Amino acid sequence: MTIELPMEKKEKISEQLHKFSTITRCSIRDFAKLVGTLGSCCAALKFGWVHMKDFEREKFSALQRNKDNYEVCMELNDEIKEYFDWWKSHIATAKCSIKSFExxxxxxxxxxxxxxxxxxxxxxxxxxxxxxxxxxxxxxxxxxxxxxxxxxxxxxxxxxxxxxxxxxxxxxxxxxxxxxxxxxxxxxxxxx
CATH class of the missing domain: 3.30.420.10 (Ribonuclease H-like superfamily/Ribonuclease H)
Structure with missing residues (x-):
């Protein structure tokens, strides 16, 4: 009894993660789309929620600085790059067992x-x-x-x-x- 991402989704997300980890700027809207995609994976990825919040905090801060304008570009600093590394190394094996709480x-x-x-x-x-x-x-x-x-x-x-x-x-x-x-x-x- 497990929850696992389909192979096509894993590949698509891996491509997105690679793209975002190699650029230094993007629109807040594009970053928010990535955050949403990663959020949809959390049920299948143990500790995914833990590493999701780092991205959400960056998006929230960028929106605060730019008066909730999703079209403004945000910087993808070195700290964010570390978050990408965790996701890139875990998305391919995203699989979580369903078990009772004991x-x-x-x-x-x-x-x-x-x-x-x-x-x-x-x-x-x-x-x-x-x-x-x-x-x-x-x-x-x-x-x-x-x-x-x-x-x-x-x-x-x-x-x-x-x-x-x-x-x-x-x-x-x-x-x-x-x-x-x-x-x-x-x-x-x-x-x-």
Missing amino acids: PALEIFSDALSGWDVLCQGQRAHGYWNKEEKKCHINYLELLSTFFGLKCFAEKVRSSDILLRIDNTTAIAYINKIDGIRFKKLSKLAKQI
């Missing part, structure tokens, strides 16, 4: 005056340092979850982990790397 671990995390995580009756916690105390609660909730994974799931491989978090923004960033406005949150969610 978590190997369930981790509860919370962020108040510090971070606190629980897993299988064990607890780990710590306090925020001066710099961390200045961070937004959404970031701290993600950081608490990250610490929970480091404490209890560092050696877990190829398994599902159920994360219990009481912050909807943190949940969204983890589940779909949902957010293009805050690079700091996206970066931490990608690590998670």
Whole structure:
């Protein structure tokens, strides 16, 4: 039971990725079309959503700078080129299994005056340092979850982990790397 892209679609996307990785400028509209095409592949490509958000953030920023004018050209900088490399190396093997969700671990995390995580009756916690105390609660909730994974799931491989978090923004960033406005949150969610 798998989801796989048809060979013709893989080839077409590979050609588009090659084209975009060799140019330095394109219209925001053309870039948005590529982003949409890549989005249609995410169900068949494990971690596709993670690497989609990098492109979406670039498109969003370009539109913001240009007052939502899709006809304006945007720069394809070196950072974007790295995103193309990931897609080019994974699109040919885009295949994802359909399976039921059976978590190997369930981790509860919370962020108040510090971070606190629980897993299988064990607890780990710590306090925020001066710099961390200045961070937004959404970031701290993600950081608490990250610490929970480091404490209890560092050696877990190829398994599902159920994360219990009481912050909807943190949940969204983890589940779909949902957010293009805050690079700091996206970066931490990608690590998670």
